[in-house]
Amino acid sequence: MAAFVAFILLLMTGTLVPVNSDFRQTPDGIQVFVVSNGVHSDLVFPVREPRTATNWLQKLNDSTVVSKFGRYEYIGFGWGNEGFYLGSYGRQFPGLGATLRAAFPSPTLLHVDFYKNAPQPSERVVPLLISEAQYRQLTAFVVQSWQTDSAGRPLLMNAAGYTPDDFFVRAKDKYHLLRTCNDWTNRGLRTSGLRAALKAPFAASVLYQARQASKKPPRQLPTD
Template structure:
C-alpha cells in the first residue's frame, strides 16, 4: 500500500535532512565583509530546539530596539544587562508553556510554512553556571548585526506587536518578514544574521547541532 511505502521513505528523508544539516554546517556560507574596530561580546543561548541571540544592553542596542519597552520589555531596568532576540514560526514560537503544550497543528504548520515573529526579552546578569556560547565581534560588526535584525521586522519604522501571553513575564513578539519552514528555521536565521555581520558560519544550519558544529569549527574561543 502507498501509505506503507511512505512510512518506509520517511526515515530516509529524516536521515538525509540530518546528513545535510551536518555537512552544510561545516561548509562556509557567503560572509558580508564588515570593517570595524573595538570589541563587543555577544552570546548564543540554546533552548531544547533552537538558539537565540543574547546582545549586550548598551546605547546601540537600546536605541535600535527601544520600541520594545512600550510592550513591557524592561530594557531600562537597573538589573537588565542582556537583550534576548530570537526568530521563529508564529504559531509554534508564541505558545505559552513548554513544548508539550504545542499543538500538532502548530508543529505541522511550522514545518510546512508559517508566518514568522521576532521575540525580545530583557535578561539580567548570567549565572556563572549558565551555559552560553560566546562570540566576539568588532563594533562595526555588532552594528551590522543590529541592522540585520531590525530589517527582519515586518515594519521596522513601526513594529507590529503580536498579541500573546509570551514565554515569560517580560518578553514581547513582533511580526517579522520571511516565512518559517523546515529549510528556513530559527537556527538558519542565527547563522544568516551572523554572516551578514561578517562572522563566518555554515551555509545551512537548521538544527541546534548544526549551530554547535559551525560555531565549534570557526568561532569557539581558543
C-alpha cells in the first residue's frame, strides 16, 4: 500500500518538478506549439521550416497526403494507445475494456493533424520559440516514433481520422500505465532540451511546464 501511495505521489508531484529548468526561448527562434484537447497533448510544427530544411510532407512521403495537405501551414503529432484512439471515432469515449487494456503494454499509433493556420495561444495552446538544434532534435524524436515500411516511409494505418484534416500512422513502442500519450509529448520536450515535467501523467502536466517556459525571458544573445 505504501508503495502504491508513493507511486501516486510521484505521478502528481512530478508535474511540478521541472527538467531542463534553465531552458530559455530563443529570440527569433522557430515557433512550435504544445497543444492539448484537455486529455491528450500534441506537438505542433510548421509544415515547412526553411532554416532546418524540414518539410513534413516530404517526410510523410505519401502522394495523397501531399496533394490533400499541400496548402496547410502546420502539422501536429500525438502518440497514444491504438484501441483508445480508434475507439474515439464519432466523438465516443472508448469502452471500459479498451480503457483497462490501455493500462498494459499495447499497440500504439501516431495521430497526425494538419492546421491551415498557426494555433492561437490559449489555455490549451502554448507557443515556444526554440533553437534550430532543439527543433532538429524534436523533429527527430517524432520521426523515430513512427513505424516505416521497407522503403522507409511511415506506415499509414488509417487514412480517415476524426475530421478531414487528420489521420493515423503506426507507431513504435508500447503504451501502458507508465508510458502514456502525455508522457510521450513530455519526453519529446525533455530529450530536446526544452523545459518539461519530471513526470507528466496528464495533459495539464505538460502544459504547465511549457507555460512556465513561455513566461521566462528569452536567453540573451552574445553581442559584439
